[in-house]
Amino acid sequence: MAVYECLSEISNKIIANKDFLTELDREIGDSDHGINLSRGFTAVLEKVSKDEQDMGVSLKKAGMTLLSTVGGASGPLYGTAFMEAAKVLTGKTELNAQDFLAALDAAIAGIQKRGKAVKGEKTMLDAIIPARDAYAEKINAGADLIAGLEAAVKAANDGVEYTKTIIATKGRASYLGERSIGHQDPGATSSTLTLEAILDYLKNK
Ligand SMILES: Nc1ncnc2c1ncn2[C@@H]1O[C@H](COP(=O)(O)OP(=O)(O)OP(=O)(O)O)[C@@H](O)[C@H]1O
Ligand SMILES: [Mg+2]
Numbered sequence: 001m002a003v004y005e006c007l008s009e010i011s012n013k014i015i016a017n018k019d020f021l022t023e024l025d026r027e028i029g030d031s032d033h034g035i036n037l038s039r040g041f042t043a044v045l046e047k048v049s050k051d052e053q054d055m056g057v058s059l060k061k062a063g064m065t066l067l068s069t070v071g072g073a074s075g076p077l078y079g080t081a082f083m084e085a086a087k088v089l090t091g092k093t094e095l096n097a098q099d100f101l102a103a104l105d106a107a108i109a110g111i112q113k114r115g116k117a118v119k120g121e122k123t124m125l126d127a128i129i130p131a132r133d134a135y136a137e138k139i140n141a142g143a144d145l146i147a148g149l150e151a152a153v154k155a156a157n158d159g160v161e162y163t164k165t166i167i168a169t170k171g172r173a174s175y176l177g178e179r180s181i182g183h184q185d186p187g188a189t190s191s192t193l194t195l196e197a198i199l200d201y202l203k204n205k
Contacts, residue, residue, distance in 0.1 A: 001094055003058035004050045009201040011041035013193050021193075024186040028173040032072060033186040040070035040078070056090025059083070073171050074187055077111050077124065084110035095202075097145040104132045115170065122168035122180060124187035127159035131195055149199040156192040163188045 014021070014037045021034030047065045052058045059082050067079025085103035092099060108128055117123045119130075134155035139148040163185035168174045173185070 001055060002051060002053060003055050003062070004045070004048050004052065005205070006198060006201040007041070007044055007048055007058070007062055010194050010197040011045050013197040013200075014038055014041050014190065017190075017193055021186050021190055024184060024189055028168060028176055028180050028183045029186060030172055033074060033190065036070045036072050036074060037078070037190055040066045040075065043069040053093045054090065055092050055095065056086045056088075059086035059089060073115070074124070074190070077115050077187075080110040080114045081107035095145065097139045097143075097148055100145055100148070101132070101136055101139060104128075104135065108132060117170045120166060121170045122163045122166050122173060122185045122188075123170050124185070124191040126163050126166075126185065127156040127188035127192045130159045131156040131192075146199065146202055149195065149202065153192070153195050153199055156188075156195050160184050160188045160192050
């Protein structure tokens with residue numbers, strides 16, 4: 001599987017939502033999330049080989065590129081997530097349902113090791129962890145990758161809604177305290193868009 005095509009789907013989706021993500025970050029952050037990620041994913045498409053079939057090789061390159069180009073808090077976090085997922089998928093050329101779960105688990109562990117956040121702090125984890133749990137439940141009941149990802153995307157969107165109801169305790173948004181309530185988290189939103197793009201890619205390939 002040429003991960004390039006999937007990364008290209010993610011990149012297009014992030015770029016299409018650049019202003020929306022930046023507006024969300026204006027409300028509770030410093031107005032750069034959409035700009036940061038668009039810059040990063042544009043660079044990813046320049047660095048990752050279109051023909052590389054080893055998913056781990058491409059994801060490692062993508063992670064290193066995100067790490068060095070996105071900046072802010074989310075750059076190291078997204079970079080680590082992709083690099084940890086890469087370790088799980090190294091040597092593999094086709095994505096199966098179990099490997100995707102292992103990759104999600106590795107990505108979450110990487111984000112948590114680096115950012116020291118847990119669920120409920122109004123971060124990207126409030127989308128990604130419920131998505132992972134919904135995905136695991138679905139595939140463990142026998143569903144395939146796409147059906148699992150559909151459940152994951154739904155849970156991630158619910159997670160984004162949940163971030164509106166809680167106070168931020170990590171990152172710049174935490175300076176707002178109670179005033180962060182009512183606003184959805186930019187990182188939870190961008191990680192949901194990322195999962196949606198992966199689903200779109202898999203459905204259309
Ligand atoms: N410790 C953390 N763990 C997980 N996600 C985090 C953490 N800190 C911030 N984030 C995520 O990063 C997003 C902000 O990313 P952005 O690209 O705007 O970087 P930033 O402006 O440096 O971030 P921040 O203002 O949150 O420090 C937040 O919406 C949140 O989802
Ligand atoms: Mg920001």
